[in-house]
Amino acid sequence: MERVYNFSAGPSALPVEVLKKAADEMLNMGGTGMSVMEMSHRSKDYQAIIDRAEELFRELMEIPDDYAVLFLQGGASSQFAMIPLNLMNNSGKGDYVITGQWAKKAYQEGAHYGDAYQVASSADKTFSYIPKLDKSMFRPDADFVHITLNNTIYGTKFNELPDVGDVPLIADISSCILSEKLDVSKFGMLYAGAQKNIGPAGLTVVIIRKDLIGNARDITPIMFNYQTHLDSGSMYNTPPTYGIYICKLVLEWLKDLGGVEKIQELNYKKAKILYDYLDSSEFFTGTVVKEDRSIMNVPFLSPSDELNKKFIQEAKEAGLVNLAGHRSVGGMRASIYNAMPVEGVQALVDFMKKFEAENK
Numbered sequence: 001m002e003r004v005y006n007f008s009a010g011p012s013a014l015p016v017e018v019l020k021k022a023a024d025e026m027l028n029m030g031g032t033g034m035s036v037m038e039m040s041h042r043s044k045d046y047q048a049i050i051d052r053a054e055e056l057f058r059e060l061m062e063i064p065d066d067y068a069v070l071f072l073q074g075g076a077s078s079q080f081a082m083i084p085l086n087l088m089n090n091s092g093k094g095d096y097v098i099t100g101q102w103a104k105k106a107y108q109e110g111a112h113y114g115d116a117y118q119v120a121s122s123a124d125k126t127f128s129y130i131p132k133l134d135k136s137m138f139r140p141d142a143d144f145v146h147i148t149l150n151n152t153i154y155g156t157k158f159n160e161l162p163d164v165g166d167v168p169l170i171a172d173i174s175s176c177i178l179s180e181k182l183d184v185s186k187f188g189m190l191y192a193g194a195q196k197n198i199g200p201a202g203l204t205v206v207i208i209r210k211d212l213i214g215n216a217r218d219i220t221p222i223m224f225n226y227q228t229h230l231d232s233g234s235m236y237n238t239p240p241t242y243g244i245y246i247c248k249l250v251l252e253w254l255k256d257l258g259g260v261e262k263i264q265e266l267n268y269k270k271a272k273i274l275y276d277y278l279d280s281s282e283f284f285t286g287t288v289v290k291e292d293r294s295i296m297n298v299p300f301l302s303p304s305d306e307l308n309k310k311f312i313q314e315a316k317e318a319g320l321v322n323l324a325g326h327r328s329v330g331g332m333r334a335s336i337y338n339a340m341p342v343e344g345v346q347a348l349v350d351f352m353k354k355f356e357a358e359n360k
């Protein structure tokens with residue numbers, strides 16, 4: 001069977017080169033006579049894999065030395081709890097900007113453990129925009145400010161970082177990690193579930209300024225303490241070994257391609273092809289305020305629910321799959337992460353033009 005263009009929001013498409021390499025190495029990884037899945041995480045062979053993954057993160061994202069890179073489990077959703085447990089530890093205050101369901105879930109966990117405060121929300125317009133923020137809206141004594149940099153479900157992103165003064169800024173970058181340039185030094189912490197842009201589900205990457213670690217609450221489970229994972233090189237227990245290996249292959253693929261600069265160029269190109277068409281179409285409409293558009297997740301609508309259904313079905317038959325919007329919002333959503341080639345987006349737009357002509 002031929003491969004489809006997979007527009008899934010997550011888990012999502014991986015580069016074919018990565019899947020082929022993994023297949024090649026499935027039975028015998030680098031002369032070890034075994035699969036990575038069968039290796040001890042304490043072996044020298046495996047240590048080389050996780051070390052290389054960290055090195056590639058540091059190189060591709062230009063991560064300063066005073067930041068730790070941790071390989072964890074439990075999804076981005078576990079970070080919603082780990083953040084307040086580890087970091088809501090001076091004033092006990094955490095400020096949250098609510099730009100979608102993931103941001104709200106992060107806030108809800110914050111409220112379990114301390115004084116979580118909603119600085120602003122775009123819930124009034126179904127999260128179709130990023131609220132305007134200025135420094136006076138944040139509490140200067142908060143332990144952190146939390147934002148969701150790219151909102152996977154609604155298709156918005158922060159194109160400008162809020163000015164939060166000296167308060168550490170924490171961003172959920174699950175659906176935009178390594179999609180474009182990001183100045184890590186502007187953040188206290190970044191985190192991402194791997195299954196959108198950098199690998200399979202089961203791996204969560206945390207990039208955190210080391211001075212923020214070491215002051216967790218007493219009630220923090222050992223497995224939920226960043227210190228535990230920093231001290232043990234992400235090997236307090238068995239890490240998600242295969243996920244880290246695939247992530248390493250994705251990072252190697254990205255480096256070979258030309259790194260973040262190159263993928264940014266390709267991602268801007270893909271997003272432009274799709275948004276230019278949406279802006280010119282009299283049939284399809286984008287659902288997001290223009291200046292806050294995501295380059296990773298692009299939600300759109302046709303004139304009716306019936307036509308949305310018909311579109312999703314016919315697109316699937318044409319090899320363009322997983323275009324249904326999130327179950328909470330309906331309509332369509334094309335997730336065009338790093339692994340989606342320009343040709344995939346062009347094929348989608350060609351199909352949309354044809355559908356428009358046939359159904360308007």
Ligand SMILES: *Cc1c(COP(=O)(O)O)cnc(C)c1O
Binds near residue numbers: 075102152172
């Ligand atoms: C997918 C997603 C999550 C949830 O990730 P899990 O790994 O399933 O917990 C959180 N935040 C954002 C922005 C996401 O896109």
